[in-house]
Amino acid sequence: MLKKLIWNDVKQNKLMSAATVFFMAISAALLALTVLLCSNLLGAISTLMDSAIVPDFIQMHTGAVDDAALTRFSESREEVQDWQICHFLNLDNSNVALDGQSLIDSAQDNGLCVQGKRFDFLLGMDGTCPEVLPGEVYVPICYRDRYGLAAGSTMTIEGQTLTVAGFIRDAQMNSMMASSKRFLVSAADYALLRDQGEEEYLIEFLLRDGVDMNVFQTAYTASGLPANGPTITRPLVRMMNALSDGTMIFVIFLMSIIMLLISMLCIHFILSLQMERDRKEVGMLKALGIGRKEIRRLYFAKYLLFSLCGAFIGLGMAAILQKPLARQLQELYGTADQGGLKIFATLLAALLAEGIILLSIRHSLKKTDKISALDAMFQAQKAGKGYGKVLLIGFVTAACTFLMLVPQNLYNTVSSPKFVxxxxxxxxxxxxxxxxxxxxxxxxxxxxxxxxxxxxxxxxxxxxxxxxxxxxxxxxxxxxxxxxxxxxxxxxxxxxxxxxxxxxxxxxxxxxxxxxxxxxxxxxxxxxxxxxxxxxxxxxxxxxxxxxxxxxxxxxxxxxxxxxxxxxxxxxxxxxxxxxxxxxxxxxxxxxxxxxxxxxxYAQTLAQLRLASRVAVGIAVLVTAVVLTLFLKLIVERERYAISLRKALGFTSETIKRTYFVKGLLPAVSGIVVGLTLGNLCGESLCGMVLKSFGADSFRFVINWGQVMAGIPIVILGVAILAVWAGISQIGQIKAYECCRGKE
Amino acid sequence: MDKLLRVENLNKDKILHQVSFEMKQGEMLAVMGPSGSGKSTLLYNVSGMDQPTGGKVWLGDTEITGLSEDAKADLRLHQMGFIFQQMNMIANLNILDNILLPVMQANKGKGGKSKSELMAEAKRRMRQLSISELGSRQITQVSGGQLQRACICRSIMNEPEILFADEPTGALNKSAAEEVVAELLKLNREGMSILIVTHDSKVASTCDRIMYLLDGRIRGELKLGKPGNSMEKQREERVNRWLMDMGW
Structure with a gap:
């Protein structure tokens, strides 16, 4: 019986059912995508850092190094598990070219090094340590696309040519935010090219588990050991790695939260309309003695089914979307070896999104308690003042404007010279x-x-x-x-x-x-x-x-x-x-x-932000179009009797359409204004919260006013106009005689 | 006959005032009165669909007015049957499923009848009401009379102690109304207690007793007794005269 009720209801309310599944799917997709990308990124970084055995403490140093003092210090400290000095030959960028393209404009310190002896390995694309032959060089992977390199390309250093044998992932300096890049050469070539640059040292320590880094750093400084350069710790390396792609994940996370809110509100609206329409039937069920819980269960079962469909579709969407979004990430960091956990976490995220929506539905269903058995006897619908739908249209356009604006502002800010x-x-x-x-x-x-x-x-x-x-x-x-x-x-x-x-x-x-x-x-x-x-x-x-x-x-x-x-x-x-x-x-x-x-x-971050803001624009446009069309259709359907009555009294379709057009568009315009205001004010605080954890706590949005005041409003307004028009188009099909048949 | 329904000093806002009456097991009682007299309100309050502002109602030994909403719903499901003027049914279900809806709910859990038993019972009842061929039809595909008979079928599936009928013939044409009244009479003869709210003196004349309600107060009562086979016309004339005396 329950199955029949649900199935028949879905068949008769295809639009409402499809819209509900759409909202549930898109919410699940975005939250699942956040978790998927996050676990991909963190997992891949961890895998890479573990495989490469990144040191816990690195002291960069320019100048003479006293090996004996370092040996004495290391032997005296119980927390030191292993240590080594890695040589880095910092090249003059103007003397270096990759496939004929000079690195003169590169802001990075590009240099040569040989493979670490016991740790801090530079790994090939297959995750193993490449064996470098004389005359060969392995290039950081972040340069492959930028300079269009492939195996067999050349690297020229002051007239001497090396052949690119492959590409490496450098767990320590992979991110473009790390200011140095290491090219892997053979020991023979390193010795040969020794005079082409200034030698720097990475004094690297592997520490035992549970060591207090500050205590160790203090002891190192107090010992008067080489410290002419910045100190880097393993957590900092992880953070630098996470930052470039983390920004994109943050934008997607922001989208998923906004989308979840939009979905909850839209589904609440759909449910309210449905309950209003079903008022008589619910009243009749109550009159027949069907309990309140049972009636709630009837509705809830349907939404539970929708949420399962939504979660399934959402997971599919997340799997499709993650491919282009995770491409750069996989190239830089490889893949994480945590398949089961990742799938479990993603599944959990989709279920969490559905769970939150279902909780809100459960709450909304309490409204059915207020429907009395007497409603079965009386036909009159409870006439609301319609503030709810107006607010909802306003909220959705505001949220979509916010969704478009914040990633765009973030992109403009990071790409602005002021960002530095x-x-x-x-x-x-x-x-x-x-x-x-x-x-x-x-x-x-x-x-x-x-x-x-x-x-x-x-x-x-x-x-x-x-x-x-x-x-x-x-x-x-x-x-x-x-x-x-x-x-x-x-x-x-x-x-x-x-x-x-x-x-x-x-x-x-x-x-x-x-x-x-x-x-x-x-x-x-x-x-x-x-x-x-x-x-x-x-x-x-x-x-x-x-x-x-x-x-x-x-x-x-x-x-x-x-x-x-x-x-x-x-x-x-x-x-x-x-x-x-x-x-x-x-x-x-x-x-x-x-x-x-x-x-x-910020090339990597900007590329990812551009991609994320395009996804945000796509989602905002899609959601605005779907929500406004759907709501206007539902509103027109709900007021079918009143529209028919007006037609019977002599109003033309065009006059009635104009009224509904204004009714739909006014809250949309207000929503755009609110979205722009909130996006510029709260969006800044939101992004600031994340960037603060990276040390950028005086962050302010660099706003492209042309884009904010014209571009985004025009796009959203254009979509809103089209959607409202599509939503009210059925007014033309309502006949004047329909009102004569009564409301039922 | 035992007392089945007892109403004492029932008040509802400004609609019902100190209404008291009793109904015996197996009785068929009609409530009449002009529009706005409070007939339907009386039915909703007596059946527990609405909560009175004063007074008490008992069904057997159970005081309905003191029960919670859920307990009242449970009472309606198991001990009461309802027939409405508008023949309310779930539009998404066919006739058979609509008939089965409350009985399946009542038989949920341990000790309840199986679905096949309930299905067989529903089909038997539908045969009795001459609607056995309508089970698979949608509610929009049958006539008003057929739909009201389906509603009667649904209302008796749980073998209630009392049947409440709110203007059961109000939306039907003459022949369909006669069919429905015949079915109600048949049920009453089988022992079902029925409380009918009606405007139709012909329907009222088939009842054992008629109460006349005016401005929320019982203004008169006419005892007719069980109808015989040949006295139909005389009963109707008697009711009409009485109604005229009441100011109808």
Missing amino acids: TYMGIGSAEIRIDIRQIKDIDSMTAQIAAALGKDPQVRKYTVLQTCSYPAALPDGGTVNLTVEAGDHSIFPVSFSAGTLPMNENEIALSSLNAEELKLSVGDTLDLNVNGKKSSYAVCGIYSDITNGGKTAKIHNRPDTAPVIWNVLYASLEESTDRQQWMARYRGMGVDVTDIEGYVRDT
């Missing part, structure tokens, strides 16, 4: 890096002098980076990378306080402030040349460079050697930027166009 200021880089046009050369200071002075005299340079600043031990609250010390100079010329974005203007002031990156447990107004002690110097914390800023743990002061307090220097400049508008950059590169320094740097660093 949230990430710890000054708001300049040009960045000149002076690293890995014999005399950094004199080269810096030479370039600064040239910039000072250059009429094409509007303004510039020199920032020197040194490393000082800082006192931890627990009495230990940690090496702090400190950038000294005038930060007011190209300021970064501060989430609290201001930039350092005086000698005893220091600004901290948010990750450093958190780790050192300091806020604006507190004092930090630095060990400068063996003497304690106190600094007042004047500001906290976002930074993801150098592991996100940096600090800024106004003046360098001593003549201790700098690790590197960076000069920022902005040029006069008439300047030919490429020509200008070529001129300075000729002076032997790395010159980067900041826009190019952003393109380079």
Whole structure:
């Protein structure tokens, strides 16, 4: 009987049933897709990091290395399981070409290395350590598509050619956000090319399980071991890897939450309409003595069946959608070996989406309790004021506008040159890096002098980076990378306080402030040349460079050697930027166009965000079209009697259509306005919450007002107009005589 | 005869005022009165479909007015049968399924009859009501008289103690109305107690007793006794005279 009731109801209400399944399917698809991509990403990163045996603690260092001191330190520390020094030959990008394409514009530090002896392996595409023969090179996988490389392509370093034998996944530096890229060569070629670059060291430690990283880092710093460079930990490597694709997953997660809300509301609306229509029958069932629970069960059984169909279709959709979305992810990180768990988690996500919807349906079904047995006797429908449907149309268009706007704003923000200021880089046009050369200071002075005299340079600043031990609250010390100079010329974005203007002031990156447990107004002690110097914390800023743990002061307090220097400049508008950059590169320094740097660093993230925002646009357009058409159809069907009566009284179809068109479109327009407002305000906080965990806590949307005020509203409005028109088209088919037959 | 239904000082808003009456087992009682007199309201309140604002109603030893909504629903399912003027049925089900709907619900769980037993019972009842060939038809594919007979069939499937009929012939033509009244009479002769709300003096004249309701109060009562085979015309005339006396 139950089966018959459900099946007959579905047959008679195909549109409502299809719409319900559609909402359930799309909600399940998006949540399942989030989990699928998330488990793919995290699983693949974990698998890659485990296979490559990524070290727990890495100290990058430029300068001499005392092997004996490192051996003594490692042997004295119980927590050290293994350690090694990995050599990295940092090449001059202007001397490197891949298949004839120069790396001169690359913002990355490209260098050579040989395969790790015991850990930190660079893995081939099949997950094994490739055997590199002399004359061969394995290229980071992220360069394959960018430079159109294949096995047999060539890499030229200062006239010497290596053949690309394959591609590698570097668990440590795979992400474009990691500023270095390692090319794998044979030991013989490394020795041969030794003079073509500056050698850097990665001092790597594998630690035993459960070791407190801070304690180890403090001990390392206290031992006075090589520390001329940033420190990187395994969690940071994982975070860098997760960040580029994680942003896309976040956008999809955001979509799935919004879609779930839309679905719950739409299904609630459909259910309300159905209950209104079934009022007499429900009343009759009650009059016959069928209990309230039984009546709820009758409805619930139908929706349970719909939700099973929805979950099934949703899982299929997720499986189809994940292929293009996970392509980059799989290329960079490989596949995760956690099939069963992934399938279980995905299934659980789809069921969770359906479960949430079913719970809301169960709640809505309590309305049937209010239908009395007397409703079977009285024909009159309870006339509502119609605020519900108006609000719902408004809400759906608002949510769809929000859905289109937030990923687009996020994309615009990440692709904007201003974005780097949230990430710890000054708001300049040009960045000149002076690293890995014999005399950094004199080269810096030479370039600064040239910039000072250059009429094409509007303004510039020199920032020197040194490393000082800082006192931890627990009495230990940690090496702090400190950038000294005038930060007011190209300021970064501060989430609290201001930039350092005086000698005893220091600004901290948010990750450093958190780790050192300091806020604006507190004092930090630095060990400068063996003497304690106190600094007042004047500001906290976002930074993801150098592991996100940096600090800024106004003046360098001593003549201790700098690790590197960076000069920022902005040029006069008439300047030919490429020509200008070529001129300075000729002076032997790395010159980067900041826009190019952003393109380079966030290329993966931007590509994924672009894809995610296209999916968001597709879903928003589809949902707006389906919801508005469906609702208008349902509203017209519900008011069929009143429409017929108006026709009988002499109203034309066009006049009636116009009324319904306005009724449908007005809430849609209001929804667009609300969606734009919320998208620009709340969307920023939402994205900020995620980016904050990566150290970018002063995040602000960079809004493309043309797109926001024209593009998105026009698209949604266009879809809304078409959908409303399609929804009310059946008004023309309603006959004037229908009202004479009565409401039944 | 034993008392089956007892109504004491029943009030409902401003519609019913201090209505009291009793109904015996096997009795067929008609409630008449002009439109707006409170006839249907009385039926809804007596049957537990609506909650009175005062007074008490007993079905046998059970006080209906003190029961919860679910308990009242259970009572309606097992001990009462209903026939409505509009012949309410589920549009998605055919005639047979509609007839089976309440009886299947009543037989759910342990000790209930099996589906095949219920099906056989439904077909037997349908034969008695001369609608056996209509089982597979949709409710829109049968006449009003046939549909009301299907409703009667549905109402007696659970072998109720009392049948409530709200204007059962109100939406039917003359011949269909006569068929329905004949079926109700037949049921009453078999021992079914029936409370009918009606406008039709002809229907009322077939009952044992008629109560006249005006402005929510019982204004008069006419005892007719069980109808014989040849006294039909005289009963109807007697009822009409009485109704005229009541101001009908």
